[in-house]
Amino acid sequence: MARYTGPACKLCRRENQKLFLKGERCLTGKCAVTRRGTAPGQHGAAQKKMKEYGIQLREKQKARRYYGVLEKQFRGYYTMAEKQEGVTGENLLCILERRLDNVVYRMGMASSRKEARQLVLHAHFRLNGKKATIPSIILKVGDEISVREQSRDNAKIKELLADLADAKGAGTAWLDVDKANATAKVVALPKREDIDFEVDEQLIVELYSK
Numbered sequence: 371m372a373r374y375t376g377p378a379c380k381l382c383r384r385e386n387q388k389l390f391l392k393g394e395r396c397l398t399g400k401c402a403v404t405r406r407g408t409a410p411g412q413h414g415a416a417q418k419k420m421k422e423y424g425i426q427l428r429e430k431q432k433a434r435r436y437y438g439v440l441e442k443q444f445r446g447y448y449t450m451a452e453k454q455e456g457v458t459g460e461n462l463l464c465i466l467e468r469r470l471d472n473v474v475y476r477m478g479m480a481s482s483r484k485e486a487r488q489l490v491l492h493a494h495f496r497l498n499g500k501k502a503t504i505p506s507i508i509l510k511v512g513d514e515i516s517v518r519e520q521s522r523d524n525a526k527i528k529e530l531l532a533d534l535a536d537a538k539g540a541g542t543a544w545l546d547v548d549k550a551n552a553t554a555k556v557v558a559l560p561k562r563e564d565i566d567f568e569v570d571e572q573l574i575v576e577l578y579s580k
Contacts, residue, residue, distance in 0.1 A: 426577035433569050437466045438483045443506065448578050459571030460562045467544075467560040470497065471505035473515060477547045477554035478534045494521040509556050516553040 420428070434444045448531055451461035466472065471487040474495060480486035487505040489495065497509075497517050509515075521527045534549050544558040 372427050375395070423577070426573045427571040429570050430577050433463075433567075433571070433574060436567060436569070437469065437472060438487065439466070439469075439506075445531060445578075448574070459575045462574065463565050463569075463571055464568070465508060467565060469505065470495075470507040470509060470515070472547065473509055473554065473556070476542055476545055477515065478549075479517070479530050479552065487525065489527075494518055494524070494527055503532070504533045511556050511558060513551060514555045516551070 373534075404514040410568070430444070434441065439447070446457075447465050448462055451458050451465055454461045471483055474480055474490060475483045479495075480489055480520050490505045491502050491503055493501055494517060496518050497507065498514055499516075500520070502515075515529060522531070532554055534552060542560070543564045544556065544560045546555045546557045548554070
């Protein structure tokens with residue numbers, strides 16, 4: 371499967387926004403956006419006036435990189451959102467938020483979505499009591515995630531469980547997190563106000579509507 375293997379910080383600098391691709395590092399002074407607030411490349415510091423298409427493209431790329439999905443996947447999610455009732459842009463974000471890797475990240479069991487994706491691929495989690503190894507599974511209301519019992523002896527999982535127990539605000543309004551048992555249940559569909567991601571989803575809709 372194709373995936374981006376270059377420097378993650380370059381993606382944040384290109385979008386001129388913290389996408390939290392490197393976990394806790396993004397909250398420190400080492401963050402590349404803080405240290406070098408220009409786009410990567412020889413002419414990154416040059417002021418460029420973007421046209422309408424360029425502005426729309428940047429919003430799409432920002433969302434795609436934030437959730438760590440490929441272009442073909444993202445287009446598929448948009449098609450799915452377009453067929454649902456309601457506002458297409460909000461439907462799109464709701465679908466992306468309910469990806470299994472993102473839910474693992476939201477419950478506080480990973481410092482980044484990339485780490486969450488790796489943990490899922492290594493079969494450290496169960497979905498509704500069954501082994502789940504596909505990060506792109508879209509969860510539904512009522513679905514429950516738990517840490518696999520055999521994984522609780524893993525050194526990394528032990529560290530993450532300790533961090534989860536000490537966390538003050540793991541989870542979000544649509545996700546009920548039980549820190550004591552390291553489980554999370556989807557109790558509602560995410561609403562736009564529940565998603566703390568600065569993106570203009572309407573620009574993405576306009577881009578794909580052309």
